[in-house]
Amino acid sequence: MEKKIVTSCTRDCPDCCGIIATVKNGKIVSHRANPSNSYTRNFLCTKGNNYLKRFYSPERLLKPMIRKDGDFEPVSWDDALDLIAEKLTQTRKEYGPLSSLWAQYSGSLSFLNILMPRIFWIYLGGSTINTGGLSVDALQAAQNNDFGACLLHSPDDLLNSKNIVFWGKNPAVTNVHLSPFIKKAKKNGARITVVDPRYSQTTQIADRHIALAPGGDGYLAIAVAREVRRRQGKEPDFVRSLGTGWDEYKAMLDRYDDQDLFKRADVTADEVSHLASVYWDDQPAATYLGLGMNWYKQGGAHSRLIHSLIFFSGNVGVPGGGANFFIMGLPFDTKIMREEMAKAKERGVELVKPRRILNPYLAREIEKAENPPIKLAWVSMMNPVASAPDSQHLTKVLQNLDFVIVTEQFMTATARCADVVLPVTTYLEEDDVIASHGHPYVGPVNAVVPPLGEARSNLWIFSKVLDRMGLEGAMPVSPWEWISRSFGSLNEQGITLEDVKKGPVRRNLPDIPYQDGKFPTPDGKFQFIPDYEGRPEPEAGLTLLMVKVRSLLNSQLLSEEAKSIPTVYLNPGTMGDLGVVEGERVWVQNKLDRLEALAAASDKTRPDIVEMVPCHWKDDQGGVNRLREAIASDLGPTTAFNETRVTIHKHVD
Numbered sequence: 046m047e048k049k050i051v052t053s054c055t056r057d058c059p060d061c062c063g064i065i066a067t068v069k070n071g072k073i074v075s076h077r078a079n080p081s082n083s084y085t086r087n088f089l090c091t092k093g094n095n096y097l098k099r100f101y102s103p104e105r106l107l108k109p110m111i112r113k114d115g116d117f118e119p120v121s122w123d124d125a126l127d128l129i130a131e132k133l134t135q136t137r138k139e140y141g142p143l144s145s146l147w148a149q150y151s152g153s154l155s156f157l158n159i160l161m162p163r164i165f166w167i168y169l170g171g172s173t174i175n176t177g178g179l180s181v182d183a184l185q186a187a188q189n190n191d192f193g194a195c196l197l198h199s200p201d202d203l204l205n206s207k208n209i210v211f212w213g214k215n216p217a218v219t220n221v222h223l224s225p226f227i228k229k230a231k232k233n234g235a236r237i238t239v240v241d242p243r244y245s246q247t248t249q250i251a252d253r254h255i256a257l258a259p260g261g262d263g264y265l266a267i268a269v270a271r272e273v274r275r276r277q278g279k280e281p282d283f284v285r286s287l288g289t290g291w292d293e294y295k296a297m298l299d300r301y302d303d304q305d306l307f308k309r310a311d312v313t314a315d316e317v318s319h320l321a322s323v324y325w326d327d328q329p330a331a332t333y334l335g336l337g338m339n340w341y342k343q344g345g346a347h348s349r350l351i352h353s354l355i356f357f358s359g360n361v362g363v364p365g366g367g368a369n370f371f372i373m374g375l376p377f378d379t380k381i382m383r384e385e386m387a388k389a390k391e392r393g394v395e396l397v398k399p400r401r402i403l404n405p406y407l408a409r410e411i412e413k414a415e416n417p418p419i420k421l422a423w424v425s426m427m428n429p430v431a432s433a434p435d436s437q438h439l440t441k442v443l444q445n446l447d448f449v450i451v452t453e454q455f456m457t458a459t460a461r462c463a464d465v466v467l468p469v470t471t472y473l474e475e476d477d478v479i480a481s482h483g484h485p486y487v488g489p490v491n492a493v494v495p496p497l498g499e500a501r502s503n504l505w506i507f508s509k510v511l512d513r514m515g516l517e518g519a520m521p522v523s524p525w526e527w528i529s530r531s532f533g534s535l536n537e538q539g540i541t542l543e544d545v546k547k548g549p550v551r552r553n554l555p556d557i558p559y560q561d562g563k564f565p566t567p568d569g570k571f572q573f574i575p576d577y578e579g580r581p582e583p584e585a586g587l588t589l590l591m592v593k594v595r596s597l598l599n600s601q602l603l604s605e606e607a608k609s610i611p612t613v614y615l616n617p618g619t620m621g622d623l624g625v626v627e628g629e630r631v632w633v634q635n636k637l638d639r640l641e642a643l644a645a646a647s648d649k650t651r652p653d654i655v656e657m658v659p660c661h662w663k664d665d666q667g668g669v670n671r672l673r674e675a676i677a678s679d680l681g682p683t684t685a686f687n688e689t690r691v692t693i694h695k696h697v698d
């Protein structure tokens with residue numbers, strides 16, 4: 046018998062696709078787009094199209110495992126959970142709650158996978174948690190500061206745009222469902238400009254590519270702002286009535302010199318003039334800000350400089366405009382946390398404030414934590430050895446802890462550092478809901494089939510651990526109950542859980558944010574960046590840019606997809622200078638480590654950059670992050686991945 050089940054993809058992706066899964070004789074035979082989500086329409090990305098291969102992969106972890114004498118051995122759930130409860134109890138008794146680290150990131154963005162860990166640790170009296178990011182954090186902090194929120198224009202609004210700018214963003218790979226809207230807008234006459242040191246897949250459809258120097262974004266934004274001011278002639282009224290800090294911003298613009306800015310950003314006067322036309326002469330311009338320009342030490346300042354340019358040129362709060370990033374912030378009611386805190390107190394739990402350690406410095410922060418030291422780590426929805434910087438160091442730090450628990454679907458680089466590995470379910474085996482950060486839909490996550498093997502949900506795992514720690518029944522395994530308790534704020538928008546279970550439902554969000562001139566900042570106005578100190582000259586070497594690819598979601602790959610040796614893309618001139626030929630083995634190295642790679646010439650690659658897929662080869666799941674130093678951005682913070690400098694050497698040994 047065949048049945049179709051409506052669900053949603055919960056992976057770390059703004060598209061948050063509506064899915065229809067078909068089950069035949071207990072097996073999922075198809076995983077397709079749900080066209081009732083007008084953003085997903087009728088297609089999935091490469092990763093979505095291949096998802097069943099991952100789901101049914103023989104490499105999936107389907108049994109708990111405990112390390113014994115250096116190797117993993119399958120064990121029963123009872124044995125694994127008893128050991129975890131014992132280690133948690135013992136560590137916390139000896140060193141206090143903050144000696145346990147809960148490390149989570151974006152492996153699943155569904156609501157319960159975000160909420161339930163918080164409640165679990167409330168019942169254990171608190172923990173150390175990881176914060177800051179590996180992704181959007183500088184840009185997100187800048188948006189919250191300048192606009193008071195992170196909101197997006199409706200994609201249909203692109204039809205009102207005369208120009209569209211992708212600044213450090215490559216939606217052809219990272220936000221594929223924006224593509225039909227972009228194509229329609231282009232047909233409608235909109236011009237596309239890509240600002241990116243890389244020639245990305247989005248550049249292929251652009252009318253103009255401004256391949257600025259890596260990290261030159263702030264200088265370029267200032268140069269364009271200076272040119273827009275000259276073209277404006279007189280000061281627009283709204284910069285004072287709707288904005289705060291115009292005078293400081295203007296004074297900062299005046300301090301710079303055009304020729305110096307062109308040189309530092311490595312752009313021409315004509316490129317600056319083009320962007321000034323985009324933002325002023327031929328507006329409205331919609332800007333999509335991406336992670337590329339936020340992965341620098343000055344990532345927050347870059348974002349704020351671009352925001353200020355977009356605002357004072359008159360492209361905020363107007364149809365066809367916008368400083369588009371993502372919709373951040375859960376639309377769910379989190380008063381449930383307070384309710385559970387009260388219940389935990391009734392059970393005698395003494396709750397301490399969580400201690401936060403920063404993702405960009407994860408290895409160092411775990412190592413140097415004192416009073417108490419970190420003794421135990423539980424890592425979930427995250428593979429930091431592959432996705433965080435300084436990965437060799439992190440491997441050693443995790444291996445040196447007293448006890449490490451990893452909940453995973455595959456034996457990742459991080460799972461290899463664990464004492465216990467717990468097989469966790471995928472979204473096709475879970476009941477949950479998800480709110481997209483890339484569009485206004487809330488989608489259902491309906492279990493399509495029962496969990497494969499002995500995989501279990503995070504909720505089930507937490508519930509069983511608490512049961513073993515004298516907190517029986519604190520966390521019932523009833524996902525819909527937890528969700529319905531959190532649905533109040535959506536109910537207020539007329540959205541019911543019953544509706545969402547049936548298929549994606551559109552949230553009530555503005556099509557054109559800030560059209561009323563009101564910003565949810567403390568003074569109700571847009572906040573100009575008051576100053577920009579600039580960027581020190583980079584160290585010698587080439588910039589190893591962070592790259593995303595169509596087939597791979599962050600570090601999630603199957604070993605059959607991994608190559609034996611990665612490829613490093615270099616400008617032909619760089620190869621000539623080094624005496625390296627196409628396909629030659631080279632070392633990509635810096636003070637942290639060196640990686641072997643095959644050189645490939647790409648005339649689209651700037652001579653000062655190096656491009657490598659982050660994690661795409663066998664036997665080295667740490668990937669390029671072995672070369673990435675732990676450096677944080679100014680706001681957020683996020684990891685300044687694009688500050689990584691490397692040199693290329695001929696393979697002589």
Ligand code: SF4
Pocket residue numbers: 054055056058059060061062089090091092093094221222598
């Ligand atoms: S990864 Fe993104 S685009 Fe691909 S299926 Fe999932 S939500 Fe859709």
